[in-house]
Amino acid sequence: xxxxxxxxxxxxxxxxxxxxxxxxxxxxxxxxxxxxxxxxxxxxxxxxxxxxxxxxxxxxxxxxxxxxxxxxxxxxxxxxxxxxxxxxxxxxxxxxxxxxxxxxxxxxxxxxxxxxxxxxxxxxx
Numbered sequence: 573x574x575x576x577x578x579x580x581x582x583x584x585x586x587x588x589x590x591x592x593x594x595x596x597x598x599x600x601x602x603x604x605x606x607x608x609x610x611x612x613x614x615x616x617x618x619x620x621x622x623x624x625x626x627x628x629x630x631x632x633x634x635x636x637x638x639x640x641x642x643x644x645x646x647x648x649x650x651x652x653x654x655x656x657x658x659x660x661x662x663x664x665x666x667x668x669x670x671x672x673x674x675x676x677x678x679x680x681x682x683x684x685x686x687x688x689x690x691x692x693x694x695x696x697x
Contacts (some may be wrong), residue, residue: 581691594667
């Protein structure tokens, strides 16, 4: 099982910056993908950024060049640096880990997704 706790959300003016953190605890066999999602009011949760199993980073078109995802494996942490924030970046930001809990999961190709509780980011003047 994995527990994820996000932090760092705040109210910031347009053009400002924030750094979100996601701290993981618990025991897994492997982590394939770590990602940040965003859910704006009245909208579906959408992928913002991810580090996939080959180590490469992926970004939604709307945040490319402004957001940077990073990972500190020894600290079991994932970060999202958000610069040049816009009002449309407002929402609850969730951290997700795609994991294998055992070697059996790995061999069978089974994955388990874990989500944090979310942290609110509001971009407004």
